[in-house]
Amino acid sequence: MQADESANDAPAHKVAIIGAGPAGLATARALRAMDVPFTVFEKHSDVGGIWDIENPGSPMYESAHFISSKTMSGHYGFPMPESYPDYPSNRQLLTYIRTFAETYDLRADIRFNTFVDNVERTANGWHLRTRSENDTSQEHNFRWLVCASGTNWLPNRPTLVGEDEFKGEVLHSVNYRDASMLRGRKVLVVGAGNSGVDIACDATANAESAYISLRRGYHFVPKHIFGMPADVFGARSNWLPAWLQQKTFGPLLRLLNGDLRRLGLPKPDHAVLSSHPILNSQLLHYLQHGDIAAKGAIDYLRGKQVFFKDGSSIEVDTIILATGYHWQLPYLPTDTFAWKHERPQTFLKIFNRNDPSIFINGYVETNGGAYKMFDDMAYLIANTINTQRKGGDAAERLAQFIQGPEPDLSGGVRYVESNRHSGYANQQAYGKAMRKMRRAMGWPDLSEDFYAGHPASAQIQTAN
Known part of the structure; x- marks a missing residue:
């Protein structure tokens, strides 16, 4: 084992960030703006997180696009280029993320090809043991730790009844890359999240036959409403309380989409906006033309036959399980955070009440664009660390605030009962709660001036 030079340094005023995806980079930018020194540890050879299809374990696939629009999704002070389409491709997102890192000169403080094997709490902070690509181990000491390693890395891989004797192929969507895997095959996609419907559309256009299995009904939100991206349209009604948005948006969706049961889809068993939005118009198009068929819940497999709970069956060659991911922080001791419903x-969504020196950024699901939310979370983290290192009355007041009552982040929406929605945050309610903390601490609201002095994203030259 090789001892890193930082192992013997006093850890005061140093921050470790694990992960160089969008949340980790947002945190690094905020710390840089407040002159707080940090080091980012990234297991891959470049920034980008899951958006880099070459990053081992990434769930990215060639046809993937952002499900929030470029208008609503860029970082504070760093909008996506006007040349980008409404919904950028994964390649364009990766270019955007890498240009973000370069614009704010973040690469110099990132240790690439460095895997965090283990983290331990010490009397003065956090001790990290890392491993480089040549298996050289190093040790590091830091005063603070920010976990920004992301949520979509450990597949939720259910076992289907009869799978052991199934004569076809069963794989999780994390292993899906492009449509060449589907050509000439009979394909069943299980799950109707945004990845599931994307892959089902790929199958429709490329497979011999295509099916999608849904255990429940969903509300499908068109990517454009009255000629504008759906989230831009939604932002125009943000002045309405969430419950009233539900009352008005439900009838609008029924007007736009009609009764989805005519397409073989089950009727939604929940109110509109009470689950993570399925943003897809293409699947409905294919269903309307009979190019893909909707099926219910799977009962069991036999040979190449898939039998469903309703008694029907189909023959398939490939089953793709678009069944989501387990959240994890594998490098931490298991008791660092309490976990409930895998959250x-x-x-x-940021602070550990039992340990003020560790933070999380990016472990949140919400109904809107994520990157500005990561910026808001990073801003709170940076201000908190800056306040803690200065100490005094402000630090005491901060500690008391974090021990205060947990704000209601539902926005008055009753979300469906599932692990995914157990910690769901309505974006308006979350923004209000973060604003309350800033004002209680006397911190100004985040604005583009905080990151002044850097060129805008017009510097992005490549829009693949």
């Missing part, structure tokens, strides 16, 4: 229990 770390934190104050405001």
Whole structure:
């Protein structure tokens, strides 16, 4: 084992960030703006997180696009280029993320090809043991730790009854890359999340036959409503309380889409906006033309036959399980956070009430664009660390605030009962709660001036 030079340094005023995806980079930018020194540890050879299809374990696939629009999704002070389409491709997102890192000069403080094997709490902070690509181990000491390693890395891989004797192929969507895997095959996609419907559309256009299996009904939101991206349209009604948005948006969807049962889809068993939005118009198009068929829940497999709970069956060659991911922080001791419904229990999705020196960024699901939310979370983290290192009355007041009552982040929406939605945050309610913390601490609201002095994203030359 090789001892890193930082192992013997006093850890005060140093921050470790694990992960160089969008949340980790947002945190690094905020710390840089407040002159707080940090080091980012990234297991891959470049920034980008899951958006880099070459990153081992990434769930990315060639046809993937952002499900929020470029208008609503860029970082504060760093909008996506006007040359990008409404819904950028994964390649364009990766270019955007890498240009973000270069624009704010973040690469110099990132240790690439460095895997965090283990993290331990010490009397003065956090001790990290890392491993480089040549298996050289190093040790590091830091005063603070930010976990930004992302949620979509450990597949939720259910076992289907009869799978052991199935004569076809069963794989999780994390292993799906492009349509060449589907050509000439009879394909069943299980799950109707945004990845599931994307892959089902790939299958429709490329496979011999295509099916999608849904256990429940969903509300499908068109990517464009009255000629504008759906989230831009939604932002125009943000002045309405969430319950009233539900009342008005439900009838609008029925007007636009009609009764989805005519397409073989089950009737939604929940109110509109009470689950993570399925943003897809293409699947409905293919269903309307009979190019793909919707099926219900799977009962069992036999040979190449898939039998469903309703008694029907189909023959398939390939089953793709678009069944989501387990959240994890594998490098931490298991008792660092309390976990409930596979979600770390934190104050405001950021703070550990039992340890003020560790933070999380990016472990949140919401109904809107994520990157500005990551910026808001990073801003709170940076201000908190800056306040803690200065100490005094402000630090005491901060500690008391974090121990205060957990804000209601539902926005008055009753979300469906599932692991995914157990910690769901309505974006308006979350923004209000973060604003309350800033004002209680006397911190100004985040604005583009905080990151002034850097060129805008017009510097992005490549729009693949």
